[in-house]
Amino acid sequence: MTATGADSASADLRDRWTRALVAARPTGPDGPDPLPYADNLVARWAEPQRRYHTSAHLIAVLDHIDTLAAYAAEPDLVRLAAWFHDAVYLPDRSENEERSARLAERALPEAGLSEPATAEVARLVRLTVTHAPAGSDTNGAVLCDADLAVLASAAGPYAAYAAAVREEYGFVPDDAFRTGRAAVLRQLLGLPRLFHTPHGAREWEAAARRNLTAELELLSAGP
Known part of the structure; x- marks a missing residue:
């Protein structure tokens, strides 16, 4: 900017x-x-x-x-x-x-x-x-x-979000970060609902779960 x-x-x-x-x-x-x-x-x-x-x-x-x-x-x-x-x-x-x-x-x-x-x-x-x-x-x-709501972003913005989160934790070694981040994603996916307003449930829930699942799969695959 x-x-x-x-x-x-x-x-x-x-x-x-x-x-x-x-x-x-x-x-x-x-x-x-x-x-x-x-x-x-x-x-x-x-x-x-x-x-x-x-x-x-x-x-x-x-x-x-x-x-x-x-x-x-x-x-x-x-x-x-x-x-x-x-x-x-x-x-x-x-x-x-x-x-x-x-x-x-x-x-x-x-x-x-x-x-x-x-x-x-x-x-x-x-x-x-x-x-x-x-x-x-x-x-x-x-x-x-x-x-x-960022969790429901399109693929490119979601990847940028995940990369920015990794940068914030740059002091954490890769293996430890993957373990910790995967735990966060599993916790989110385990919630009965990510979004609580009618708009969020309708517009963001499914996309967010797809993104979280895809990121978790990438983390599980390793470096």
Whole structure:
């Protein structure tokens, strides 16, 4: 991406953050300036250790939430949760979701969000550990489906996604990575359903399972 393209994407992200935050907080446009919080989050999503969990992933998740927004009880809280769901991301750490949720719990009250709304955003961030929302959890269903929608990509984009995940774990030897990644794929394939919204079930479920199965077969074949 060119510098101009990156600047345009960052400006679009800042605008999307501002719209979601202003819509979600009780004071609306009257409150703390949203842009310092946007700047902090945009910088986090651009950190050098990221290969898949980048601002491009954030944009994709936000786009998918827009597609699924009608299913959510509180779509703007889901959008805020998307911003925070991998805001803390170190590939060699296992507590990224918890640390991201705690960041939301610190930042959002300062940004003018109510306590119940902040708690809901943090709950949604923690839900991305399992991607298993309860049947009545419409906010959780939308966030989890949006986060996993990449699994239903066409063959080329899916291969690029898998390669980016491998790059993030470049410090892991090949054999160990294949073993760990295969376990993740088997866990996903073992779920009764990957997607929980009607749109996700209809449009993404079958394609995602095909991609996961194909990747697992490649991993099982070895180098």
